[in-house]
Amino acid sequence: MTSNEVLAAINACVIIPTYNNGKTLKQVLDGVRRYTSDIIVVNDGSTDETARLLAPYTDLTIIHLPRNSGKGFALRTGFLEADARGFDYAISIDSDGQHFPDDIPKFADEIQRNGPALLIGDRNMNQAGIPGKSSFGNRFSNFWFRFETGITLADTQSGFRLYPLKQIRNIRFYTTKFEFEVEVIVKAAWRGIPVRNIPVKVLYNPAERVSHFRPFRDFTRISILNTWLVVVTLLYIRPRAYLRTFREKGFKRFFLEDLLHSDDSTSKKASSVALGVLVGLSPLWGFQTITVFFLAFVLRLNKLIAFAFSNISLPPLIPLIIYAGLQVGAFVLGEPTGTSFQWTNIGTYRAFIQQHLTEYIIGSLVLSIVTAAVFGVGTYLLLNIKERRKV
Structure with a gap:
């Protein structure tokens, strides 16, 4: 199978949200094009040279948003476009150069081997050069994701992901900034969509990488979202799941299986x-x-x-x-x-x-x-x- 057929096999495209990443955008685009020409670039109101850099790529789908609306909004815009064009999956990759496009085939291989899922790239957060705030933020996010869904993941903050478009199409989302990447995986897990990690490489180059994550403001937004998700988990999601278990098993079977024969x-x-x-x-x-x-x-x-x-x-x-x-x-x-x-x-x-x-x-x-x-x-x-x- 050639590199261009890798994503075609699972009917997937690549979405690249970008905002003022002129230093690294071209290298990311050229790297992704080695694997597919089905690329949707969402320019989230960039004020640098992004529009000029994108002009030569006439074979790509490029959406220019009039103003910066946040990564979550850019991703949701890309999802709508990909779904309208009939794709089953969309792989998102950040435009700041931290991800390696040669990891794209891993997502397709995982779907072909193990079936539909929402896949999140698992970065090695212990390698040299990883900022301490990024490692802490990832551990923080992993903890709350496990609390809210019961699923243990090694990396829940990576932007290198594969989304099953048809499965998430009818989920209602409310966030538009960085916290969207938390909301989407939690609500997907609540819907019974498998959420898994796959290993990917990561590169942090402070000379070229431009991060738009604002520690205080965005961390506050994520904390507020997690507070709400925890409340919903405790008051609705967990009781609903357990009540379904009781209805399916009945008290006698629950007593015999979950109480007497639990590990x-x-x-x-x-x-x-x-x-x-x-x-x-x-x-x-x-x-x-x-x-x-x-x-x-x-x-x-x-x-x-x-x-x-x-x-x-x-x-x-x-x-x-x-x-x-x-x-x-x-x-x-x-x-x-x-x-x-x-x-x-x-x-x-x-x-x-x-x-x-x-x-x-x-x-x-x-x-x-x-x-x-x-x-x-x-x-x-x-x-x-x-x-x-x-x-």
Whole structure:
């Protein structure tokens, strides 16, 4: 297969977003043209000699944006053009000269071997010459991507990527700057699109490379985006995934497969059960899901098991749980709770709780701690008995 047939085999084009990279743009264009002539250049409002440099390349698709709108906007513009021209994939490569065009065939080979995916070039961030801020930013991004998707990658910030256009076509994106490259991979993973790394080379030449990343402003944007993505993950994505698991398996199958036959240790499974019960019975109404996921992640416990047992506070049981918390709180504080409590009127127990808020909070905390301990110890003993029977 000739170099020009490499991308044609997977019906892919190359998108090159550029902004004031006149020093390196020509060498990048000439390097990419060795592998394909299906190139879309998006000039993101450059004010240097970029327009003049692009003029001789009449065989390429060149889009001149009237003003600088951000890398994310330039990429999205390129995606629309590539999709309109019927391409299935688009490879993005930065115009600052840090990427090697001879790595382009690796993306096509990976798709042919392992099927559709969103591929991200994995740079060696430990080699000499890599700025410390770039290495830190990459580790920061990798951590939050793993938290938001459960997928571990070595490099999530590389701009050398392959995008499956048809799979991401209907995803709604909101960002237009550097943070878009975070948004697109997280939302792709949420849609079930495989996201993988492939090794690529990288060159940092401070004499020629011009970076438009503004550390404070762009890092702030990325942090705000990650905060929002984490909230969506904890309140919607994770619960949705786990609820789908429950519906598919049912509680009995979940109990047998995820609790009894999980590869986690007995103590870890028992601790996960205890955490779920603790959060489920605590007075954190409206925040129980986000709390249980956060604590399970921090404590390195089984998130699925913890989430399952946090649902001990199912709607039919809520009045009973509230009543038990009130009674325990009254007992601890040595105060009566009264006898005129009517469960049939929702306004009645709301008003009742307001009058006895201290008893309710203290009682709920005591109830959740004691019940969590009972469930945790009980689960630990049950699993140990099962293990002994196996032996």
